[in-house]
Amino acid sequence: MDPTTQDEQTAADQPVAECTRPTTSGTRQLPPATGRTAEEIRAQRAARNARVSSTVVTLGIVSLLTDISSESVAAILPLYLTTALGMTTLAYGFVDGLMQGASALVRIAGGWAADRGDHPKWVAFAGYGLSALTRAGLLLTTGFVAITSLVAIDRVGKGLRTSPRDAMIAASSNPKNLGRSFGVHRMLDTVGAAVGPLLAFVVLWLLPDGYHTVFVISFGCAVIGLAVLGLMVPDLRPRQASWLGAHQTRSERKLPSCKGCTCSDGAVPTLTERPFSWRFVTEPALRRVLIVAGVLALLTVGDGFVYLSLQARDGFATTWFPLLYVGTNIAYMLLAIPVGRLADRVGRAKVFVAAHAMLAGAYACAAVGGASATTTIAALALLGAFYAGTDGVLAAVVGQRAAPAVRASAIGTAQTVVAVARMAASSAFGVLWYTLGRQPAIVWVGVLLTLALPVCWFALRGIDRPGPAVLTSDEVAPAR
Amino acid sequence: MRRMAPRTIALVAIVAGVVISVGVEVGSAVRSHRDASSAAPSVASTPLEAVITGPHILFRNTLPGAGYGLVAAVPLADPTGPRAFTTVACDTLARAGEATVCLRTVRGVATTYEAATLDAGWATVQTWPLSGIPSSTRSSPDGTMIATTAYIANHCSTQIAPPTETRIRGSDGTDLGNLESWTLLVDGAPFAAVDRNLWDVSFVDDDTFYVTVGSQSAGTTWLATGTVSTRTITSVRAGGQNPAVSPDGSKVAYTTPSQDQAGRTVQVYAVLDVGSGTQTLYPATEGGHGQVEWLDGTTFLYAAPRTDQPATTDVWALDTSAPDPRPQVLIAGAWSPTVVRSTSSEARRAATAEPISPSS
Numbered sequence: 001m002d003p004t005t006q007d008e009q010t011a012a013d014q015p016v017a018e019c020t021r022p023t024t025s026g027t028r029q030l031p032p033a034t035g036r037t038a039e040e041i042r043a044q045r046a047a048r049n050a051r052v053s054s055t056v057v058t059l060g061i062v063s064l065l066t067d068i069s070s071e072s073v074a075a076i077l078p079l080y081l082t083t084a085l086g087m088t089t090l091a092y093g094f095v096d097g098l099m100q101g102a103s104a105l106v107r108i109a110g111g112w113a114a115d116r117g118d119h120p121k122w123v124a125f126a127g128y129g130l131s132a133l134t135r136a137g138l139l140l141t142t143g144f145v146a147i148t149s150l151v152a153i154d155r156v157g158k159g160l161r162t163s164p165r166d167a168m169i170a171a172s173s174n175p176k177n178l179g180r181s182f183g184v185h186r187m188l189d190t191v192g193a194a195v196g197p198l199l200a201f202v203v204l205w206l207l208p209d210g211y212h213t214v215f216v217i218s219f220g221c222a223v224i225g226l227a228v229l230g231l232m233v234p235d236l237r238p239r240q241a242s243w244l245g246a247h248q249t250r251s252e253r254k255l256p257s258c259k260g261c262t263c264s265d266g267a268v269p270t271l272t273e274r275p276f277s278w279r280f281v282t283e284p285a286l287r288r289v290l291i292v293a294g295v296l297a298l299l300t301v302g303d304g305f306v307y308l309s310l311q312a313r314d315g316f317a318t319t320w321f322p323l324l325y326v327g328t329n330i331a332y333m334l335l336a337i338p339v340g341r342l343a344d345r346v347g348r349a350k351v352f353v354a355a356h357a358m359l360a361g362a363y364a365c366a367a368v369g370g371a372s373a374t375t376t377i378a379a380l381a382l383l384g385a386f387y388a389g390t391d392g393v394l395a396a397v398v399g400q401r402a403a404p405a406v407r408a409s410a411i412g413t414a415q416t417v418v419a420v421a422r423m424a425a426s427s428a429f430g431v432l433w434y435t436l437g438r439q440p441a442i443v444w445v446g447v448l449l450t451l452a453l454p455v456c457w458f459a460l461r462g463i464d465r466p467g468p469a470v471l472t473s474d475e476v477a478p479a480r
Numbered sequence: 481m482r483r484m485a486p487r488t489i490a491l492v493a494i495v496a497g498v499v500i501s502v503g504v505e506v507g508s509a510v511r512s513h514r515d516a517s518s519a520a521p522s523v524a525s526t527p528l529e530a531v532i533t534g535p536h537i538l539f540r541n542t543l544p545g546a547g548y549g550l551v552a553a554v555p556l557a558d559p560t561g562p563r564a565f566t567t568v569a570c571d572t573l574a575r576a577g578e579a580t581v582c583l584r585t586v587r588g589v590a591t592t593y594e595a596a597t598l599d600a601g602w603a604t605v606q607t608w609p610l611s612g613i614p615s616s617t618r619s620s621p622d623g624t625m626i627a628t629t630a631y632i633a634n635h636c637s638t639q640i641a642p643p644t645e646t647r648i649r650g651s652d653g654t655d656l657g658n659l660e661s662w663t664l665l666v667d668g669a670p671f672a673a674v675d676r677n678l679w680d681v682s683f684v685d686d687d688t689f690y691v692t693v694g695s696q697s698a699g700t701t702w703l704a705t706g707t708v709s710t711r712t713i714t715s716v717r718a719g720g721q722n723p724a725v726s727p728d729g730s731k732v733a734y735t736t737p738s739q740d741q742a743g744r745t746v747q748v749y750a751v752l753d754v755g756s757g758t759q760t761l762y763p764a765t766e767g768g769h770g771q772v773e774w775l776d777g778t779t780f781l782y783a784a785p786r787t788d789q790p791a792t793t794d795v796w797a798l799d800t801s802a803p804d805p806r807p808q809v810l811i812a813g814a815w816s817p818t819v820v821r822s823t824s825s826e827a828r829r830a831a832t833a834e835p836i837s838p839s840s
Binding site: 078079082083084085198201202204205206207208209210212213216217220223224227228231232311312315318319320321322323326427430431433434 | 487488490491494495498499501502505506509510513548549571585587588589590591592593594609611612613615631658672674675676785791
């Protein structure tokens with residue numbers, strides 16, 4: 001067993017027994033709640049309130065540093081391209097398009113590589129490393145083609161790292177507080193996304209042509225983030241851990257029996273017999289989640305349209321238009337943990353669907369006449385709540401349903417489905433926007449979304465109850 | 481914890497190394513910025529009043545040093561001579577009658593962008609917010625219509641929205657809206673592509689203007705004419721962008737893709753004779769950016785970044801009536817040239833007959 005998979009703290013807590021499965025997590029494991037005795041309910045609550053794994057916090061810090069790095073550059077890149085390099089309008093549109101398209105499809109590939117090799121950390125490391133390299137590239141080049149290529153590579157890196165990282169969060173968390181674990185990670189991540197642009201603007205405020213300085217700071221943050229990941233995050237082996245959990249005796253592990261040896265004597269057999277399979281996609285519960293997430297994403301038109309709508313009527317929104325996304329990020333940051341906790345308590349799938357009601361609320365704010373600073377701020381808060389209730393929560397729903405051996409692929413698939421569907425939604429909404437006009441278009445989407453919500457709620461009933469996929473996974477195998 | 485020690489040491493070493501290197505870099509950037517701002521402008525300067533009372537060219541100074549980014553002026557009669565500095569910083573500017581339209585970045589913890597009209601004494605008369613980074617501004621000949629184009633600060637991962645926003649507004653503060661919401665006809669038919677984008681207006685008169693229409697999905701751009709009174713924009717010619725109409729309305733200069741000697745596609749300026757419909761390419765203008773400004777009926781000005789000094793640009797002039805038209809640097813270290821032909825302090829004082837009333 002790889003020593004790094006064992007968190008010291010957990011090792012001390014666990015009963016010393018032969019053939020216990022190696023944990024992939026940093027927190028206590030509890031047997032599944034089958035009964036509903038007061039004691040068990042109390043135990044469940046305790047599990048929900050248990051500390052979030054140190055691995056999750058470390059991954060959050062990695063994301064925070066990386067987001068400072070990427071968002072500080074993203075915020076000033078348009079200014080840099082147009083003001084410092086004097087590029088034309090269409091050229092900038094091209095950069096923007098590249099940013100959007102490049103990352104969606106790489107996510108599945110990242111998840112697949114993580115599951116297949118069973119080293120999600122190093123797949124994520126490759127993704128973070130790729131992005132860090134592009135920061136170094138920005139320091140060296142001023143050419144348009146070079147910069148657009150760097151932007152594309154950065155997005156590939158982001159796509160590559162997302163699902164392995166989320167699989168690691170799922171693997172190192174107690175299933176009872178998975179929602180909160182993702183909430184903690186997303187909160188730290190979003191702190192970086194809010195700090196990055198402000199840091200960049202402060203640098204440019206003090207040094208009007210300080211683009212190079214921003215790139216240096218960005219590269220520094222990326223390198224530190226990469227170092228924290230490489231040095232401080234354990235090399236989790238979710239598939240191996242799951243196999244060992246399912247094969248608890250020496251004979252099951254196909255090790256020769258011998259007197260007096262414990263099952264951890266002798267290396268873990270190289271797990272060649274674990275064919276990776278995409279069959280998880282056909283697992284009914286998971287398929288239901290993917291379909292519902294896809295349908296809801298088809299009615300998610302992108303907050304840019306909400307901002308444009310607000311801006312068209314409200315002076316406050318116009319003045320702050322370039323920074324509205326920072327407001328959404330701040331709301332997301334504040335709500336990520338509370339919403340994650342709520343998801344653990346009332347059900348993650350329920351919260352996931354309900355978060356889309358927040359989105360419908362944001363549409364309503366954008367659609368009402370006589371918009372003011374209040375509607376704008378309400379819309380930003382609702383969008384923040386929407387992200388808090390969808391992004392990490394979806395990863396938690398899928399991470400909880402999918403077997404550990406395919407978890408990264410399953411999370412990557414769900415995220416790709418959502419990203420592709422949202423892109424399609426934005427394109428289709430663009431058509432509505434021009435044919436019906438801004439306000440009717442947003443009202444239409446809001447109405448459709450509101451109608452879809454009860455259907456989706458119904459379609460996902462029971463998903464939060466531990467299903468067969470959960471029982472066969474190592475996560476809830478009794479650790480006795 | 482003991483087991484983690486080597487990793488922790490490695491991490492601390494890396495963090496310390498990065499923090500020190502970034503600190504050194506930031507320190508040297510701050511120092512060189514301070515040196516640059518305390519240094520005298522790297523060019524001879526002259527009193528402002530003497531220059532702006534006669535015909536002159538206004539521009540954004542891009543020579544490194546204390547005056548970087550400030551609006552400056554040179555006499556029309558002696559554009560290569562010493563420049564006169566104002567104290568106003570603009571990213572791009574235009575003349576609207578007796579006022580100057582200035583698009584600028586409002587730097588701060590939260591950086592925003594605005595348009596402002598400035599009076600003859602460079603004081604701000606009115607301001608209005610822009611949705612993104614200033615790109616270009618133009619006004620109608622008498623200054624009653626002002627068009628602005630800004631790059632939308634669009635920041636969403638799954639967002640398909642136009643990269644620019646172009647609006648027209650009256651100098652009295654009435655907002656005529658985003659040109660994307662106006663009726664758009666391409667080759668006579670209503671244009672269906674939703675990723676339409678419009679930028680760089682050039683006014684013929686108070687009502688008529690040229691503008692660029694683009695669509696990434698259609699894969700092309702058009703030069704188009706628009707009418708403010710009917711809020712309609714009609715394509716004139718496929719290909720080309722950043723139109724700028726000459727003072728007498730007979731020519732339109734714009735950028736268009738062309739092959740250079742190595743076979744690469746580059747943007748060069750071309751001039752369309754409106755009457756005959758003939759297009760003349762000027763391959764030597766490669767490297768120029770954005771709309772031109774007409775110096776007179778035959779010579780146009782454009783700005784091009786220096787290849788060896790990214791933040792510095794030069795204004796070039798090309799005389800289309802010359803037998804072998806070659807561009808020449810007219811104003812070194814300048815951007816967004818604006819020719820102010822007829823002005824005198826008397827005329828400016830008389831302009832109270834048509835005041836620019838502040839709005840909002």
